[in-house]
Amino acid sequence: MFDPWPDDPDPRMQAAVAAFARHHDDDPRRIVRGGETVTVSHDYHARLCRWVRALAPDASEAVRLAALAQHVRRFERPRGDYPSGAEGYKRWRADAARVQADIAESTLHACGYPPQTTARVRQILLKQRLRHDPEAALLEDAVCLRFLEDELADFARGREPTAVLAILTKTWAKMTPAGHAAARQLLRGMDPAVLPHSPELLALVGLTPPA
Secondary structure (H helix, E strand, O other), X not given: OOOOOOOOOOHHHHHHHHHHHHHHHOOOOXXXXXXXXXXHHHHHHXXXXXXXXXXXXXXXXXXXXXXXXXXXXXXXXXXXXXXXXXXXXXXXXXXXXXXXXXXXHHHHHHOOOXXXXXXXXXXXXXXXXXXXXXXXXXXXHHHHHHHHHHOHHHHHOOOOHHHHHHHHHHHHHOOOHHHHHHHHHHHHOOXXXXXXXXXXXXXXXXXXXOO
């Protein structure tokens, strides 16, 4: 059951959780997590919300709502629909972000949230002032930590260490000091056979070489 904010008694939050759960359950992709088969979107958003809660148990209503919608219905706009290369990737990301923000606003409006709340959620999702918006930065930390926890090991398998270092460098640059601290704990526990602890990687993330 998708219920990332069970302690919030606001009926609007309960309605939003249910509405976004319906969006996520439309995803045709499936994943097994803890012996249960769920959609990829359901799994992604549940784990993203878990990271928001871990980083900031008192996260604002707007951040919690944004976490429900970070990649809402992205399965309808796959990367393969856009040209290959950096420009195609940027177009895909920009279009996806805009559509996701539109869906979030309309969904939250239907759940009874006022325009100032839906507009704030849109701002957080678009992350246009990431360095000057602590709530958008919190969501981005959670996005990056979910990637490191769930996808980095698979990304690293079969790739050159330089490619792994490059993706880590890009991810690290998006994160705050609090996000870095949580990420170090994740990286410290990763199998060196999957994620080689090269001097460059250790220097990037501020870890000491293993004894």
